[in-house]
Amino acid sequence: MSEALVDRHFLEKLERLTLQWQKSFSGLVGGHNLSRFPGPGQEFLDHRSFHQGDDLRGVNWRAYMRFEKLFLKMFQIEPRVPVRLLLDVSMSMTAGAGSGDLSKFHYARRLSAALVYVGLVHLDSILIQPFSARLRDPFLCSGGRHRFQPAENFLRALNPEGKTNYFDTARQFLTEYPQRGLAIIISDFLDDADCFHPLQYIADFGHELLLVQIWGEEDRVPAGTGEIELMDAETGAELKIALDDRAREEYTAAFDSHAEELKRLALRNGGRYAGFSTRLAIEEAMFGPMTIAQVN
Amino acid sequence: MFFLNLTAGEFLALLGSLGSLVAALYLLDRARRKKVVSTLRFWTSAVNAEEKQTRKHMRDPWSLILQLVSLCLLLLAIAQLQWGTRERSGHDHILLLDTSAWSGEIDRNTTLLSREKALADAYITRLPARDRVMVVEAGALVTPVTSFTADRAQLHAAVRDARPGWAALDIHQALSYAQQAQAWSGGNPGEIVYVGPGETSSQDDSKQSVANLRVIRVPVDGANVGIVNVAVTRSDAAAGEWRAAVTVKNYGPATRTVRLNTRFGQSVFAPRLLTLGSKQQVVAEYVFDTTGAGQMAASLEPSDALPSDDSVVLALPRNGPLRIAIFTSRQNAWQPLLDADSRISAKFFRPGEYRAKPEADIALLDGFSAPQPPAVPSLWIQPPDIGSPLPVKTLVDNAPITQWNEASVVGAGLRTTEARLSTAEVFHTFEGDVPIASTAQGPVVVARPPVAGRPEMALLGFDPLAPDMKFQVTTPLLFANLLRWLAPETFDVLDFAAARVGATSLVLDKSERAQQLRIRTESGAAVPFSVRNGTLQLFAARPEILSIESPGRQRVLSLTLPDVAENHWQPPTTAASGLPAFVAWRSNSVALWQILAVLGATGLIAEWLFFGRRRKARLIAGARKARSVASKHSDRERELVNQ
Numbered sequence: 007m008s009e010a011l012v013d014r015h016f017l018e019k020l021e022r023l024t025l026q027w028q029k030s031f032s033g034l035v036g037g038h039n040l041s042r043f044p045g046p047g048q049e050f051l052d053h054r055s056f057h058q059g060d061d062l063r064g065v066n067w068r069a070y071m072r073f074e075k076l077f078l079k080m081f082q083i084e085p086r087v088p089v090r091l092l093l094d095v096s097m098s099m100t101a102g103a104g105s106g107d108l109s110k111f112h113y114a115r116r117l118s119a120a121l122v123y124v125g126l127v128h129l130d131s132i133l134i135q136p137f138s139a140r141l142r143d144p145f146l147c148s149g150g151r152h153r154f155q156p157a158e159n160f161l162r163a164l165n166p167e168g169k170t171n172y173f174d175t176a177r178q179f180l181t182e183y184p185q186r187g188l189a190i191i192i193s194d195f196l197d198d199a200d201c202f203h204p205l206q207y208i209a210d211f212g213h214e215l216l217l218v219q220i221w222g223e224e225d226r227v228p229a230g231t232g233e234i235e236l237m238d239a240e241t242g243a244e245l246k247i248a249l250d251d252r253a254r255e256e257y258t259a260a261f262d263s264h265a266e267e268l269k270r271l272a273l274r275n276g277g278r279y280a281g282f283s284t285r286l287a288i289e290e291a292m293f294g295p296m297t298i299a300q301v302n
Numbered sequence: 303m304f305f306l307n308l309t310a311g312e313f314l315a316l317l318g319s320l321g322s323l324v325a326a327l328y329l330l331d332r333a334r335r336k337k338v339v340s341t342l343r344f345w346t347s348a349v350n351a352e353e354k355q356t357r358k359h360m361r362d363p364w365s366l367i368l369q370l371v372s373l374c375l376l377l378l379a380i381a382q383l384q385w386g387t388r389e390r391s392g393h394d395h396i397l398l399l400d401t402s403a404w405s406g407e408i409d410r411n412t413t414l415l416s417r418e419k420a421l422a423d424a425y426i427t428r429l430p431a432r433d434r435v436m437v438v439e440a441g442a443l444v445t446p447v448t449s450f451t452a453d454r455a456q457l458h459a460a461v462r463d464a465r466p467g468w469a470a471l472d473i474h475q476a477l478s479y480a481q482q483a484q485a486w487s488g489g490n491p492g493e494i495v496y497v498g499p500g501e502t503s504s505q506d507d508s509k510q511s512v513a514n515l516r517v518i519r520v521p522v523d524g525a526n527v528g529i530v531n532v533a534v535t536r537s538d539a540a541a542g543e544w545r546a547a548v549t550v551k552n553y554g555p556a557t558r559t560v561r562l563n564t565r566f567g568q569s570v571f572a573p574r575l576l577t578l579g580s581k582q583q584v585v586a587e588y589v590f591d592t593t594g595a596g597q598m599a600a601s602l603e604p605s606d607a608l609p610s611d612d613s614v615v616l617a618l619p620r621n622g623p624l625r626i627a628i629f630t631s632r633q634n635a636w637q638p639l640l641d642a643d644s645r646i647s648a649k650f651f652r653p654g655e656y657r658a659k660p661e662a663d664i665a666l667l668d669g670f671s672a673p674q675p676p677a678v679p680s681l682w683i684q685p686p687d688i689g690s691p692l693p694v695k696t697l698v699d700n701a702p703i704t705q706w707n708e709a710s711v712v713g714a715g716l717r718t719t720e721a722r723l724s725t726a727e728v729f730h731t732f733e734g735d736v737p738i739a740s741t742a743q744g745p746v747v748v749a750r751p752p753v754a755g756r757p758e759m760a761l762l763g764f765d766p767l768a769p770d771m772k773f774q775v776t777t778p779l780l781f782a783n784l785l786r787w788l789a790p791e792t793f794d795v796l797d798f799a800a801a802r803v804g805a806t807s808l809v810l811d812k813s814e815r816a817q818q819l820r821i822r823t824e825s826g827a828a829v830p831f832s833v834r835n836g837t838l839q840l841f842a843a844r845p846e847i848l849s850i851e852s853p854g855r856q857r858v859l860s861l862t863l864p865d866v867a868e869n870h871w872q873p874p875t876t877a878a879s880g881l882p883a884f885v886a887w888r889s890n891s892v893a894l895w896q897i898l899a900v901l902g903a904t905g906l907i908a909e910w911l912f913f914g915r916r917r918k919a920r921l922i923a924g925a926r927k928a929r930s931v932a933s934k935h936s937d938r939e940r941e942l943v944n945q
Contacts, residue, residue: 009463095905098340098341099340101338101339101340102339103342111339130780194340196340196341196343197341198341198342198343222340224337225337225339225340228337228339230335230337232335233335234335234336234337235335235336235337236337236338236339236342236345237336237337237338237339238338238339238340238341239338239339239340240340240341243342245342245345247345257345261343261344264344
């Protein structure tokens with residue numbers, strides 16, 4: 007059996023965190039305000055007469071023994087904001103790791119597992135939606151912390167494949183999930199095409215963006231000097247270059263510019279941004295950059 | 303110039319393959335490294351890197367050249383490159399280890415062979431490791447113990463296992479063999495080394511020329527007095543009488559007095575003091591009577607350095623008259639015939655006193671049939687038809703003997719045809735029976751050799767004491783032949799001798815023929831021999847007791863005395879002597895491998911100093927720069943995060 011994505015001690019620490027969002031979504035109770043609508047829930051709201059077809063589990067049998075009449079217990083509905091975690095599983099997530107570091111793919115799975123656990127602890131429903139060129143089979147997890155194991159199994163079973171296509175992914179996402187909610191996107195955002203416009207579309211449709219950019223050490227500061235033959239992990243395209251210090255600095259500057267652009271896009275649309283290297287431990291990431299970015 | 307360990311082809315093949323490997327590693331080290339990246343967008347846009355064409359020129363060519371040259375030098379060092387004439391392998395030496403009789407000489411509790419072994423081991427140790435040696439044991443025969451081998455352990459073991467021999471050294475044969483072996487080996491001829499005292503069987507007059515001969519002489523004391531031979535003969539004059547002669551020789555340069563002790567069985571003869579001058583030989587004779595078998599032993603006192611020829615033992619058989627038990631009712635008729643020979647002792651019994659096991663060597667049954675066949679050899683005279691060992695075919699009267707079997711021992715010398723038998727029984731013979739004399743109707747004298755545990759027997763179908771036969775010349779001869787056939791040991795001439803191991807010669811009687819000689823060892827194996835001018839010649843390389851049989855004569859030759867060589871070999875003046883120095887075979891080439899190894903190692907160190915270290919420094923500097931850039935941008939990243 008493969009190793010657990012997050013260990014038990016870390017899970018215990020995660021229980022004091024909460025997934026937060028800032029937008030107020032129409033039709034849903036945003037933030038931490040509870041609705042007063044009856045429906046399936048945990049908190050008692052009122053009684054009403056039992057009608058045929060009602061769920062017998064809601065009958066107040068104590069009242070029946072007293073009044074010999076069936077009363078149905080009503081609970082206040084808890085319409086949570088849908089939380090959708092889009093996880094990049096393209097081949098680019100396997101490249102760029104520094105020596106001794108985790109790959110971005112594995113790091114992203116661990117980070118996703120930690121976020122899912124945070125949501126489950128607070129009875130949020132989280133949809134894990136892997137994507138590369140298109141959306142892949144999702145996994146909906148809800149019902150508390152004891153439902154974490156199936157979610158972890160799902161994450162562990164994921165394999166990297168395909169190339170990133172944010173346009174198709176965004177279009178398919180908006181089609182399948184019209185209800186607005188929190189969209190947590192964990193990716194390296196390193197596709198060859200433009201990723202900013204698709205992200206802008208998602209934001210324009212009312213989703214709150216939480217962009218978590220993960221990069222490997224080699225993604226940002228490539229090591230080595232001399233003649234290097236580069237190969238794109240997704241497309242297989244090759245490029246022969248001569249790398250020197252100046253070229254390396256220019257490359258890093260371009261990468262940082264890209265990250266800065268991503269951050270601006272998120273903030274401009276009322277969302278948030280967190281970016282860090284895979285060299286940063288998951289625990290530090292959750293309680294450091296993710297907390298600073300008010301993810302939790 | 304030549305390669306000691308590798309041929310030129312092997313060297314070039316090795317250099318080519320290793321050089322290719324080094325060049326491949328060099329090119330691999332400097333080849334364009336491949337790297338898988340997440341995206342190429344920043345490389346093409348931000349870095350402004352242009353795709354480079356494959357560079358044709360080689361970076362750091364002197365590094366590769368230096369590596370290849372160093373590798374070549376090291377390979378040449380391993381190949382033990384030498385400057386000089388060709389010398390592909392070591393030399394082939396022959397080590398002749400003297401294992402003659404003299405090698406058993408004892409001096410100060412160590413044998414001469416032990417001293418030879420020590421010198422031989424020292425010689426082997428001093429040879430170069432690649433030299434091959436063949437160890438040969440040299441005595442009367444030349445016995446190679448090992449093949450040409452450089453395995454020192456095997457050579458030392460072969461020397462250690464050598465044992466003193468009994469024969470004298472034949473140095474000429476040993477040197478000839480060594481020369482031939484060196485010629486056959488196909489290698490570079492080395493030395494022929496003789497280790498021993500140099501005492502040989504024959505006088506060396508030829509001064510045999512041997513190239514590369516080395517003599518490591520082990521001095522021998524030589525003060526030896528020993529028994530040369532012992533000869534014992536049965537006397538014809540009286541039954542039971544033996545004549546013995548013991549020959550003693552002084553091999554040493556000084557006169558010596560020794561005491562010769564002789565005994566037969568428990569009877570000790572009076573000791574004789576013998577004073578022998580240098581190289582003098584004395585014969586001590588003995589005459590003694592005994593009818594029993596026993597051992598005759600002769601020994602010399604005091605013992606000397608070579609003890610193996612100081613004593614000798616000979617086993618002698620019984621020497622009594624032939625005892626005949628005669629069962630007859632005609633004692634008076636038989637008495638004159640048997641009294642004629644002193645070697646016969648007859649005892650008469652009446653037929654009623656017949657016993658199957660009489661106390662006699664032969665039983666004679668005269669005209670009666672025995673209820674049980676005799677357990678000793680028997681002679682039947684006119685046995686009755688009923689109870690005869692052979693069925694009586696018919697009775698003939700006045701019949702002449704028409705045929706004598708001269709091929710048999712019994713019929714030898716009998717060829718008269720004048721004998722007429724007044725009355726005779728004709729026997730029916732079976733397979734294995736030998737007819738001796740026959741009439742026209744069949745055999746009347748038959749000999750039956752021993753078969754299946756039954757002793758031999760002979761049957762006369764007529765009465766040799768009959769008046770008409772008594773005066774025939776043939777009758778006593780036939781009777782004598784029959785007795786000789788039934789008990790040959792009584793009538794044969796017996797000679798016993800103790801002689802030296804090695805080549806032995808023996809003068810035969812004029813009557814003896816080479817075709818009739820049978821020579822066997824104690825185990826029954828036939829011994830090869832030759833007869834030249836009436837002299838028997840044979841050879842024994844180790845102690846043997848040989849039985850030499852011919853008609854009417856038996857000899858027992860006990861070759862148990864050492865063949866002590868008396869001639870001192872003078873090696874050629876060109877021969878080296880004594881142990882050689884440690885490097886006896888100076889090579890006429892100069893070894894260059896040490897220089898080459900130093901040069902190769904220097905080249906590799908220089909390559910590392912000039913190129914390897916610089917390369918490493920470049921890598922370290924690059925890594926430092928990368929870290930500084932990463933640190934700088936990490937700060938910027940933190941700044942972004944804080945914003």
